[in-house]
Amino acid sequence: MKPPKRLLSVIEEGLVDSVVRQLMSGKEATVYVVRCGDETRCAKVYKEATARSFRQAVDYTENRKVKNSRQARAMAKGTRFGREAREEAWQNAEVDALFRLASAGVRVPKPHLFHDGVLLMELVTDAEGNAAPRLNDVQFTPEQARAHHATLVKEAVRMLCAGVVHGDLSEFNILLAADGPVIIDLPQAVDAAGNNHAKRMLLRDVDNLRDFFGRFAPDLLASDYGNEIWALYEHGHLAPDTPLTGRFRADRRPVNLREVMSVIDDAKREEQLRRQREAGGD
Template sequence: MKVPPQLLPLLEDGLIDAVVRPLRSGKEAAVFVVRCGEELRCAKVYKDAQQRGFRQAVAYQEGRKARNSRQMRAMEKRSRYGRREAETAWHSAEVDALYRLAAAGVRVPQPYGLFDGVLLMELITDPAGDAAPRLGDLPLTAEEALDCHARLLADVVRMLCAGMVHGDLSEFNVLLTADGPVIIDLPQVVDATANNSARALLERDVSNLGEYLGRFAPQLQGRAYGPEIWQLYAAGTLHPDSVLTGHVEADTTPANVGDVMREIEAARLEAELRQAGREAAAQR
């Protein structure tokens, strides 16, 4: 096969020994199976901003830290330097998240480093040693769906306890192995404390999982796991072993106009994010 130009420097520097085959192409990157010594790994080649179907929406960028004030000003002004720095930050967000989440006990691919816009990481495999399938490509029994949902919900909680929200989680961003699900695709991860969209994104992530797995296990439908997780997080009582019920207590306190307006804005944003997620899924 013709070697993608982005992978040539890695071949020349001996970081990879061969490009085996394409694995899949998504909205923000193309992934290739590569050989490093005797081991097969993944090389994720990020697409140029103009080629990506998934745009760096303000909702995802908010709260991300720049290396210095000059970089932040350039990114805000969208200068040529600023756009280049924004791209670097976009790429770095995923590898940083992978290291942090692995340390928090979340099942994610092991990263091996970011090299000129190419992320080298573990190849997640099935029992036969082939690339593991996406959750959305598999039929499941009710028991399998319930087990998968419980494992993913636990990882969502671990992510939030580590201060992060995936932001684009669905059946297309989960690989299924013999040992359970593995979460992938994290360049859009947001800071739970610094991003005003974190709650809407968290609830959308959890809703996406419930809607898909609820096709196989109807008892998952209509559960309020997302609001429950955020309620515990906001109260400072969420921890990795929190027991979830899928229910939240109704708030009987008098409405505050300011709070109501913020809820309306959050609902509007969530609707926009859902639409963006549907459009992105259609492009896969």
């Protein structure tokens, strides 16, 4: 097919030899099957901010790193430079998360490089060598559902141990490769330790897995892996091979309000100092 305009730069750089076909088009990017020498890969081309519908919620972008305080102020004010910086940070979030998770052994597509708004990575395939389907397009037996659910819960744990929460994990962004599920689409990934919404997102991710596979294996609907995983993580007891039960009992002890208010006051002081530093320059 004729190469799309957004892929011309990677072709001119010799990173891609030819474009085979468009694989899919989503709200934030279009993915193409491409040839790189003897290998078939996929190229994720991010849409420009004016051409896509994905909105960057504050919950996801909280505490994402930027180059300097000038960039942070511009992003907060919504200036042209700030919008460009926000777009760059949004794209880099997925790229950084993908490389980080691949290094940690998480089942994600192997990333190769990121150049001029194009993420070049492994093409995930099924047993016949075709592009792997999404989970929502596949029917499972109860046994298959339990097996895939167990695999993905372990991957959620491995991600958390690497300091990342997917933030939007569901049957729509998991592919079923020949050797099992592969997690994709990470622009919403958040830092587990630095984002105040990380727990809620982790619980939602794991609950989505439970609810989807529970359609095929109803016994999974009674499980509560999300709270169990987070409690272990919060207390420093979570590792990729930590045994899980799927059961969780909430701590019913009374809350120490004085301790909670002290933590809140400390956080307010830190935020005030940070704003003062930013106001003073880079």
